[in-house]
Amino acid sequence: MTTAPMTTAPITTAPMSAARLTTPPRTLRLNQADNVLIAVDSLPAGTALAEGLVALRHVQKGHKIAAAPIGSGEAIRKFGQIIGFAGVDIAAGDWVHEHNVRMQEFARDYAFASEAKPESGLLPGEAPATFEGFRRADGRVGTRNYIGILSSVNCSATVAEFIADAVTRSGMLDAYPNIDGVVAFTHGTGCGMGAKGEEFDILARTQWGYASHPNFAAVLLVGLGCEVFQIGRLKKEYGIVEGPHFQSLTIQETGGTRKSIEAGVAKIREMLPAANAVHRETVPASELVLALQCGGSDGYSGLTANPALGAAVDLLVRHGGTAILSETPEIFGAEHLLTRRAESEAVGRKIVDLIDWWTDYAARSGGELNNNPSPGNKAGGLTTILEKSLGAVAKGGTSTLRGVYRYAERIDRHGFVYMDTPGYDPVAATGQVAGGANVLCFTTGRGSAYGCKPTPSIKLATNSDLFARMEEDMDINCGDVLDGVSIEEKGREIFQMVLDIASGRRSKSELLGYGRNEFVPWQIGAVM
């Protein structure tokens, strides 16, 4: 296992937390191949450390210290991966950061599919994991049972919300306890946009991805009538036939706002009995489609929550489930990790194509793929873009990459897959949910306030301070990895919570009521 990616490498903290107060400051080794350690605590100059090291100068919490001499021009390795090159000779015990590290173009060998491996399946004696889900007519499994009200365009957002409010306030849901709620999903686009091409297709995939999502018992799509995003065209392109699970109306055909609200409420009322006639049944964990997100990252994201989530993903994949890594601008520079894990060169090349597309898109838009460590990142100890991106990829675990999907595209493979999305959290998660994600794990270091409907979102804090400060928002504290809890142990805890939440236990963000405002389809083109 010495060359394995970080997420399965044993994390050794030295010394153990029980002895914390009386022993030297702690360091963290992420991978056996690394020539740097991470300062878990602040390291004063002269401190004796693990592995026989002595800190040659003060090294701040979260920063790197050389575990061995590194000659000028030699690679700096963290996570077992190159994150940069020594700019000068670096002595063992010296601080490693911007001042003595440089980036250089180096041939990142895509080595397509070189690390692909057959899924191991369950270990000997390991019981197949299950959860309690809603089996739908199309065979897919839901983890929640909502009725959704979608809007084709911003112009129908208010009517969509008013229908949801009217149903909710009426008390008519009281008779249908198996329905989790009637929720409007509004957005700012749907007109003033191109009527053809990827711009339109993205919105169509997103809308139909939601409308057909297994976490909805039924969906009502509300339009205005004259918008670019025509409901009739959506129905034609996706072969949608209206019935008990999908209905639509437009405000212009219905005769205005009040009549549309009445008509919408009447349609929902008709949907309620069938929507309520469901029950949870025991299904295998292979029915889980887990969306992976991180937002408001900090220096600990790549050390605690992301690798722990990666360990949970490896577990899930071993049980036959699916996990979706996304946020292309945030993996920039670490794409070779994914190409190597791709099941084939064809799958790996799709990752490279995405990076090329984003590079071009950013240039055209007058921006840049500016994932360089921010001043805050640097202060926290991140030296290079590679180091940052490697931390983001860590939440994807180590399994073989089985497919690469467009934004909001229906996921149709089991195992570890990739979906192209922006890095901006609500937009990224909207694409993953449209793709069929029925549970979501979100790591955060600064304290994201994200929550999702219809897919429950589990929030993983990267550090114990954040967890203490925002405990009402955070489901799991991964900060204790720095106190000696192993990544594997944390991964099992996350996996178990995924099963529990999928089975109906409410996540913190669900209890708080999040999820109506976090539906944000990707707007890829110009607003005209």
Next chain:
Amino acid sequence: MTTAPMTTAPITTAPMSAARLTTPPRTLRLNQADNVLIAVDSLPAGTALAEGLVALRHVQKGHKIAAAPIGSGEAIRKFGQIIGFAGVDIAAGDWVHEHNVRMQEFARDYAFASEAKPESGLLPGEAPATFEGFRRADGRVGTRNYIGILSSVNCSATVAEFIADAVTRSGMLDAYPNIDGVVAFTHGTGCGMGAKGEEFDILARTQWGYASHPNFAAVLLVGLGCEVFQIGRLKKEYGIVEGPHFQSLTIQETGGTRKSIEAGVAKIREMLPAANAVHRETVPASELVLALQCGGSDGYSGLTANPALGAAVDLLVRHGGTAILSETPEIFGAEHLLTRRAESEAVGRKIVDLIDWWTDYAARSGGELNNNPSPGNKAGGLTTILEKSLGAVAKGGTSTLRGVYRYAERIDRHGFVYMDTPGYDPVAATGQVAGGANVLCFTTGRGSAYGCKPTPSIKLATNSDLFARMEEDMDINCGDVLDGVSIEEKGREIFQMVLDIASGRRSKSELLGYGRNEFVPWQIGAVM
């Protein structure tokens, strides 16, 4: 007045509507200089018409008929303006449309400032118009008295809404009858965007334009903490000092969702007494800043509601008020009308610069300024892009153009001004309201469902069918212009309603409750 733009040209319908059933089908002349008339009714071949014409073949409702012989290559004039050129010799009484009209590049003479004229001021004996408004500390006048809760980023949208909901449900507003409501304004952006340049500046102008809007007694801005759109930076750049009219909080500093809702509700509670201590007073119409919008246009937009709104704008400007025309992609091709009315070449050149910017922006975004008449437009009788754009510009009346503003920029001139916005209604109107618009008029032929907070929106139907079908949504029927009501008369009716609504009368969209979902800041750059 024979060369005056259409909005002041007498609209003659022949014959009058009283005799409708027993007389030949009606036609409409928009300007004395025109060589086409508009078929108000369907004109069968052989029908004897006004001006001694006979229809040479069937001409559909809304289409054009030649009022005189037009030689091949001669200009086709409608609204007194060139809308295209005869592709063949066209006889008087013939149908004029795509089959015999062609576009050609022709030197549209910008003739900067050639039609600028001093504002006439009130006519002899004309009483200055007034309304009942809220005079604010900075001297500006509000037409409503809301408390706003803004969100810096999508990640704080849910907390912003929950604060508004908690205050509204608590009943604490009952003691403060002068407050129109506590309303959250959420949006999908604020992160995953560039931290510098026009992209950031647009959002900053929009947020501060709302936060300082005279229709708000006070505003609370809610942030997450780690977003690109930093509240601290906004405050610094605009020199904002927190006080009774503006407060902010971030979720991360406050310690999570529940504590932030509590803190927000407490802040609002403190704002209520001062927010309630206001009264309406009589103020001159010169304090009105009227936003002009059209959406869901039809073949009648340019014939009825838009010129009638233009007449109201001319009235308002005569009374010293301000009107904002916008929606640059929708005036494409008619920019020479505005350059001529500009008060100076410098002001006129800004219009040309906007057209150049949009042409480039559309190309970079892989789109085009595709304002060409759609198949639906063409079926309705619109032949060329010019004809369509001229109809859109008609709602700006004929007054001198006093200034050209960036999106969401504070309007600081009286009279007729222009603000650059996309054509998409909620985005365009959000910019105008941020600029200070305290009342809004919105023309629609298909039946838009738009409404606005904190600025009341008045909806003008372009045709009587729409008005009958969506009367609960429409404030004024401009369709009766085709039955003989003059444009001037309709303009006076609109102006009077603007004064009434500004004084506190509720518009239809206000009564229906619109305005929470229609805040959509312009997202000009790529989502990263």
